Amino acid sequence: MTKFLSGLAKGMATTARTMTTHAHTQQYPHVKPELPSRSRGVIALLEENCTSCMLCARECPDWCIYIDSHKETTPPTTEGGRARQHNVLDRFAIDFSLCMYCGICIEVCPFDALFWSPEFEYSTTDIRDLLQEKETLGQWMPTVPAPEPLVPELPQTEAQQLVVDVEPEDDPAAGRTTKRGAGEVPRPGTEEQP
């Protein structure tokens, strides 16, 4: 009986505690979710950067990227110059019904033409509409978030601590080292050797 009563009291205490807090339900269709910039929603294409090098299509584990291109010749600009050839992208399509969102295409792209976008609202009623052509992929470019800073920001006290650590008192090499600014992180291996 005491076990029952203590359990009841515990349950009622939990109820009382959660009664005062707000529900954490996200009102999705009315309020858009704030997604982190690393979200893998959709792959956006910056067409100007694409050189149709086919690296993404070849590295894709699913083979879900389709690229068509042709070569165009630019005549020489100076007398006796050489004519230059460059690729022109005709078709760039990603089949999002196959895509496994691994991000390998984005990582191998040597010219930064592909980006992750947190956009996820592209359900279709026809499977053929999931094959997104370069026009649609380009429309997702404005939704691409700004890149994260390369060096993550440290709390102020920790950053100051680092600066104090690397400043030697009477090291002959001290003259060569530039003073580190606050917030700059020493890379491993660049600290002063005694």
Added chain:
Amino acid sequence: MTTDLPMPRVGAGQAAAPKPMRLVLNWGRRYSLWVFNFGLACCAIEFIAASMARHDFIRLGVIPFAPGPRQADLMVVSGTVTDKMAPAVRRLYDQMPEPKYVISFGACSNSGGPYWDSYCVTKGVDQLIPVDVYVPGCPPRPEALLQGILVLQQQIAQEKLQTKSLRGRLGPYAGRRASAAEVSRPLVAPPEQTT
């Protein structure tokens, strides 16, 4: 013994319903979708996340308490449909009462996804049953399922259920003869006691 899986049809009342009546019927259908989760792989976790308090698709009228396919209106196929599982998918779909809707959730059930050249994976659940909404992702976010549900609700709002259009859409998937064991099963006798 074989049983006829009849071609889908709508009742006389539905067929003759005037537009305001149809509006009310569609309104009722789109906001009381008793959902039957055909969770087959990791995408099912995202489905469960969508049913939990943070995303909570009961707000949209999707009710995850259907005791079985016979009481469900919406089937969400989330996960890899293998060829071994395919008869079960088909069978449970056949058990659902009309009108019924299917959401294909995730790359695997859309088209096989990463397993598109596997020897044992069905290349998309739409080879077995008609799919209304395809939700892309691997796995899709829970919000993506909510958006797929919104797309489905828009489709239900606009639909005009008539026998002819229903057969045009579902014809390739229905009207076949199935063995009785495929769609129904007699009571299973308990194993004999050997004492």
